[in-house]
Amino acid sequence: MSSTPLVCAGLGRRFGTKWALAHIDLSVAPASVTLLAGANGSGKTTLLRIVAGLVRPTLGQVLVFGQDPRIATSYCRQRSSLVSHRGFLYPGLTALETLRLWSSLLTPDNGDNELLELLGSVGLGDEAHSDTSRFSAGMRKRLTLLRVRLENPDLVLLDEPFAALDPAGQVLIESWVGELKARGTTIIMASHAIERAKALCDSAVLLEQGQIAWMGEAAKMPTPGTDLEAQ
Amino acid sequence: MSRPGLARQSLAILGKDLALEWRNRARVVAVVLFGVLVLLLFSLAFGDKGTQVLQVTAGGCLVIALFLSSTLSLQESFRTEDHDDALEGLLLLPTEPASIFYGKALANTFFLVALAPVLIPVTTLIYQVSLGPTQVLQIAGLWLAAAAGLAAPGTLYAGLTTRLKSQDVLMPLLLFPLEVPVLLATVKAFGLVFDGDPMGQLSSWTQLIVAFDVIYWCLCGVLFRFVVEEAA
Amino acid sequence: MKKMHAFGLVGLALIIVGSIYGLTASPPERHMGDVSRILYVHVPTAWNCLLIYLFAFGFAIASLWTGKQRWDIATTAAIETGVVLNILLLGTGMIFAKPTWGIWWDWDVRLTTSLIALIFYAAILALRTFIDDPNRRATLTAVTCIISFVDVPLIYFGVRWWRSLHQIQSSPETMAETMVFPMRVNAFAVLFISIWFMLLRARIERSKLESDEVVEPPVRRAMATA
Amino acid sequence: MAPEGVIIGGWSYVIAAYVLVGVVLAAYAAHLIARTRSLDARRRRSDDRAETSVGDS
Incomplete structure (x- = not known):
């Protein structure tokens, strides 16, 4: 039970008058890659934020490795990592300083040499001492990915990983996902780029207006917007 | 897997906030100038009543200058956290909300203490009070205690009102009534340093401010997690 | 509803009894004379104001602990009722201050403390209007x-120390039995009225939330199969 | 310091205090009841459209 990365049962979340999510029953197998598909506002981000323990579910239960992220917050966050569409960066800090901050909040705390090496591995070696507020979207994303490298989690939650990236950046994400997968990390990916994401994923969940409209093998997923009842 | 302790995490946050403040020196200078301006305005408002009045009001005006300047720096301390959801990033690492609080509150205390080397000399000049070396030390100690008492609830309330539509009004509205005990005690203590302390009451006022500090730092540290985490 | x-x-009946007794049957106090009759309404509001704020504190802890909406509703109802009593307490306090001390306002410990408390709690009510998300509103109300x-x-202690250099605290002397009776009756009267206010206010808050929001999740949709 | 002797009169202050208490309590009660009425009316209208269960106090 506790080795299952994610179990949701009857999950629902209301914001004001609107139900962003309802009746979510979902189980994610270890070392799998799951695609969360759906239109804007279909509840993908809310679901990922609930799993990360940032949003409290209104109804139902969520278990991350057998623990409730609301109660065992620290445990769940140690084993999972969220890559949001925001970068979590401070304007004014350099790339190296940003990594230094993250690293000093984790164990083991890496020295500057390791951090510079990490920056080099994503092609940011020359930018180590530049202010992150001057970074392009792609550079910011690559820096954010290093965060996951530092955390070394068992469950990675990706929110729109391909958004605002150039083709080179998208290829980088693909190879990075492959790398994580090979290491046995479980991945849940919310994405608009259905075709690109499908190729990376084992299974898929299609959300429509906060509810699961379709669930199954990624390759067989219908294109969103088509008549699902006809399938 | 063990995590770095509360103290180490707090120091990491403190270091980050100090680095950001250093990058943002121009703003820091502006806040200091604002403090000086407040002192100047008060001295203009009371100045025509004579030197005596200026000397008597010096302590109070100095504390009010500290309070008004603090709202500017406290709000800024959460604007950087909100800009790219960086605070959320810290929570996800995971960082204990309490260590984020203590790190930021220490940074805010540091910032408020940094106002002292400018505001205190300016006060002695325009309010025409003379300070001996011991009195300077006393004022510095009191200033530190007052800054700490202001920074802890200030950090909590700045975090609480960040992202709200009327943060600039709500934060002082919530913070200043809370700070009345610190305000009264500090004004009294400053007055005793400036005008002399024949009855030896200074130490009891200092103890009172320190007691407030302890209560605020404990209580706000406990409550901060509810302010930053919905799921807490 | 009827309950x-x-x-x-009951509160209305008690306050009529207590006030009539206090205004007629009770003898004037030795020093303050007839002015002391103000105390029969002033002191009970003060006691109850503090009591209601204590309730609000308890409800706020429960709200933070459980995250349940009903505690947030209770907290809000208690804060608003407390603010009403606080206004009364300040008003009657000032009216009492004028004939006894000769001034409308004095930086007396209790008056000062209750004025600051009023600003505090009114600020919380103001804060609530700026937050749209009910969960966040509940959390921030409870924390503040x-x-x-x-x-x-x-x-209270800060002001007391601050004032202690100027004047000695005036403390009420031991009261005669004839003074205790109207004070007690009015204390219960204000308590009952406050409970009534809180229940009404809670009901308003609840039906406001219910009419504004869809409490039940949407109907479960059929899921297409793979 | 408490003044010497007895304060004479002051009935106007006593009446003012009692009137203040009465007016404020009555005004707040009226305000609460008016709001309850209007919310109840609104809810009854929405109940006519959709039958929803409403908990009673």
Whole structure:
């Protein structure tokens, strides 16, 4: 039970008058890659934020490795990592300083040499001492990915990983996902780029207006917007 | 897997906030100038009543200058956290909300203490009070205690009102009534340093401010997690 | 619904009895004379105001602990009722101050503390109007309410020390039995009326939330199969 | 310091205090009841459209 990365049962979340999510029953197998598909506002981000323990579910239960992220917050966050569409960066800090901050909040705390090496591995070696507020979207994303490298989690939650990236950046994400997968990390990916994401994923969940409209093998997923009842 | 302790995490946050403040020196200078301006305005408002009045009001005006300047720096301390959801990033690492609080509150205390080397000399000049070396030390100690008492609830309330539509009004509205005990005690203590302390009451006022500090730092540290985490 | 109004009616009956007794049957006090009759309404509001703020503090802790909406509703109802009593307490306090001390306002410990408390709690009510998300509103109301309540004794002692250099605290002397009776009756009267206010206010808050929001999740949709 | 002797009169202050208490309490009660009425009316209208269960106090 506790080795299952994610179990949701009857999950629902209301914001004001609107139900962003309802009746979510979902189980994610270890070392799998799951695609969360759906239109804007279909509840993908809310679901990922609930799993990360940032949003409290209104109804139902969520278990991350057998623990409730609301109660065992620290445990769940140690084993999972969220890559949001925001970068979590401070304007004014350099790339190296940003990594230094993250690293000093984790164990083991890496020295500057390791951090510079990490920056080099994503092609940011020359930018180590530049202010992150001057970074392009792609550079910011690559820096954010290093965060996951530092955390070394068992469950990675990706929110729109391909958004605002150039083709080179998208290829980088693909190879990075492959790398994580090979290491046995479980991945849940919310994405608009259905075709690109499908190729990376084992299974898929299609959300429509906060509810699961379709669930199954990624390759067989219908294109969103088509008549699902006809399938 | 063990995590770095509360103290180490707090120091990491403190270091980050100090680095950001250093990058943002121009703003820091502006806040200091604002403090000086407040002192100047008060001295203009009371100045025509004579030197005596200026000397008597010096302590109070100095504390009010500290309070008004603090709202500017406290709000800024959460604007950087909100800009790219960086605070959320810290929570996800995971960082204990309490260590984020203590790190930021220490940074805010540091910032408020940094106002002292400018505001205190300016006060002695325009309010025409003379300070001996011991009195300077006393004022510095009191200033530190007052800054700490202001920074802890200030950090909590700045975090609480960040992202709200009327943060600039709500934060002082919530913070200043809370700070009345610190305000009264500090004004009294400053007055005793400036005008002399024949009855030896200074130490009891200092103890009172320190007691407030302890209560605020404990209580706000406990409550901060509810302010930053919905799921807490 | 009917039960709720019973509190109001009992409170009304008691306050009429207590006030008539206090205005007629009770003898004037030795020093303050007839002015002392103000105390029969002033002191009961003060006691109840503090009691209601204590309730709000308890509700706020429960709200933070459980995250349940009903505690947030209770906290809000208690804070608003407390603010009404606080206004009364300040008003009657000032009216009492004029004939006894010769001034409308004095930086007396209790008056000062209650003025600051009023600003505190009114600020919480103001804060609530700026937050749209009900969960966040509940959390922030609870946090500010807890801090405010803890701070009230600090203000009290702070002001007391601050004032202690100027004048000696005036403390009420031991009261005659004829003074105790109307004070007690009115204390219960204000308590009943306050409970009635809180129940009414809670009902308003609840039906406001219910009519504004869809409490039940949408109907479960059929899921297409793979 | 408490003044010497007895304060004479002051009935106007006593009446003012009692009137203040009465007016404020009555005004707040009226305000609460008016709001309850209007919310109840609104809810009854929405109940006509959709039958929803409403908990009673």
